[in-house]
Amino acid sequence: MGTWIINGRVPVRGQNELATRHLFIEDGKIAAIGSDVPDTNGHEVIDAKGKLVSAGFIDMHVHLREPGFEYKETIATGTRSAARGGYTTIACMPNTRPVIDKVETVKYVLDKAEKEGIVRVLPYGCISKNQLGRELTDFAALKEAGVVGFTDDGVGVQSAQMMKDAMALAASMNMPVIAHCEDNTLVEGGAVSEGEFARKHGLKGIPNESEAIHVGRDILLAEATGVHYHVCHVSAEQSVRLIRHGKQFGIKVTSEVCPHHLLLSDEDIPGVDDANWKMNPPLRTPKDVEAVIAGLEDGTIDIIVTDHAPHSEEEKARGLQMAPFGIVGFETAFPLLYTKFVRTGRWTLEFLLDRMTSKPAELFGLPWGVLEVGREADLTLIDLDAEKAVEPSEFLSKGRNTPFTGWKLYGWPSLTMVGGKTVWSE
Numbered sequence: 001m002g003t004w005i006i007n008g009r010v011p012v013r014g015q016n017e018l019a020t021r022h023l024f025i026e027d028g029k030i031a032a033i034g035s036d037v038p039d040t041n042g043h044e045v046i047d048a049k050g051k052l053v054s055a056g057f058i059d060m061h062v063h064l065r066e067p068g069f070e071y072k073e074t075i076a077t078g079t080r081s082a083a084r085g086g087y088t089t090i091a092c093m094p095n096t097r098p099v100i101d102k103v104e105t106v107k108y109v110l111d112k113a114e115k116e117g118i119v120r121v122l123p124y125g126c127i128s129k130n131q132l133g134r135e136l137t138d139f140a141a142l143k144e145a146g147v148v149g150f151t152d153d154g155v156g157v158q159s160a161q162m163m164k165d166a167m168a169l170a171a172s173m174n175m176p177v178i179a180h181c182e183d184n185t186l187v188e189g190g191a192v193s194e195g196e197f198a199r200k201h202g203l204k205g206i207p208n209e210s211e212a213i214h215v216g217r218d219i220l221l222a223e224a225t226g227v228h229y230h231v232c233h234v235s236a237e238q239s240v241r242l243i244r245h246g247k248q249f250g251i252k253v254t255s256e257v258c259p260h261h262l263l264l265s266d267e268d269i270p271g272v273d274d275a276n277w278k279m280n281p282p283l284r285t286p287k288d289v290e291a292v293i294a295g296l297e298d299g300t301i302d303i304i305v306t307d308h309a310p311h312s313e314e315e316k317a318r319g320l321q322m323a324p325f326g327i328v329g330f331e332t333a334f335p336l337l338y339t340k341f342v343r344t345g346r347w348t349l350e351f352l353l354d355r356m357t358s359k360p361a362e363l364f365g366l367p368w369g370v371l372e373v374g375r376e377a378d379l380t381l382i383d384l385d386a387e388k389a390v391e392p393s394e395f396l397s398k399g400r401n402t403p404f405t406g407w408k409l410y411g412w413p414s415l416t417m418v419g420g421k422t423v424w425s426e
């Protein structure tokens with residue numbers, strides 16, 4: 001017995017419209033996509049009722065918090081939250097407790113994901129032991145154990161020599177280095193960006209250069225070592241400029257941006273009490289927001305990620321200055337971007353979907369992210385027409401820390417399938 005998903009609508013390449021299609025799924029794979037009304041006799045039938053059928057989203061930057069911070073999130077809750085957001089593959093950052101710097105921790109995460117996760121989980125391994133920036137981890141052993149790249153996300157690699165060594169080693173084994181770009185000497189205690197908000201409230205601001213200095217340094221090191229260098233959560237105009245320049249020189253630099261940096265600036269922060277507006281990198285100025293949008297549009301920035309970073313309510317109640325950095329992202333990413341960029345006519349639906357599906361797959365050499373016959377049936381059904389407000393109490397994530405509460409949006413996922421199996425539905 002197979003499964004028919006009937007009356008779905010799928011994007012047509014190069015055309016800004018959707019076509020009605022029926023998909024047949026058998027043995028976990030997409031076995032047929034057609035426009036003729038099928039004979040569904042003897043098969044399971046899912047009536048998509050005109051909803052968008054998209055390849056499942058791929059998020060190359062998420063925090064699942066396990067092991068060690070299970071009060072913030074677990075692999076079980078994080079993957080459910082991802083599925084509800086339409087994601088079928090997620091790559092998790094190693095800033096857990098212990099950090100993912102040893103084979104046994106990689107195995108622990110993969111084993112937990114297998115048993116308790118409902119979407120595909122790809123772990124990253126640390127660049128440095130304990131993420132202290134002093135000693136490289138055993139890249140070969142971590143690769144063998146199944147990591148998809150090396151990163152110390154959560155902190156910047158402060159030493160240029162350390163980064164160069166990491167890149168040379170990663171390049172020799174054809175693995176990417178993924179960088180959280182932050183020069184600590186320029187940050188020192190800042191909670192928000194330099195800009196209007198910091199000035200108004202007399203706060204120390206985090207300057208754009210703290211990010212861009214690492215971006216510039218690392219692009220030079222990527223050129224010297226030949227590694228695939230991927231920049232995390234680009235937020236500053238200067239970073240976009242440097243990446244654009246690096247790409248023009250043929251250096252293997254790629255980058256990502258988060259929905260919040262495309263949609264919010266420091267001037268939107270309501271006040272110093274609400275830490276749901278605190279994340280790293282911080283919300284920048286309206287000029288930076290325009291620059292990251294332009295960077296995504298011209299291909300300087302390759303993909304969209306959430307940087308899903310759940311924290312507990314108690315932690316986030318400490319105010320802007322004291323609370324930890326980070327906001328949740330899975331369950332609002334697509335509705336936000338679809339509503340604010342596609343429905344407004346600035347982007348095509350195809351443009352947005354590519355940056356959440358096929359582009360990340362292409363960048364990291366993954367076999368998913370495309371809706372076509374023969375591929376594994378990782379997909380999501382999305383209601384493009386019903387409007388609903390963001391309601392954090394409905395989140396499947398343990399984290400409720402979002403600045404988007406109450407935003408009225410379109411484009412809510414209603415069913416998510418991984419390898420032909422429905423893992424979540426409304």
Ligand SMILES: NC(=O)N[C@@H](CC(=O)O)C(=O)O
Pocket residue numbers: 063095153154155180278279280281307309310325326327
């Ligand atoms: N982005 C954040 O604000 N926080 C992340 C760390 C990170 O992505 O650098 C976290 O782990 O909470």
Ligand SMILES: [Zn+2]
Pocket residue numbers: 153154155180181232233280281
């Ligand atoms: Zn980071």
Ligand SMILES: [Zn+2]
Pocket residue numbers: 061062063093153154307309
């Ligand atoms: Zn992160």
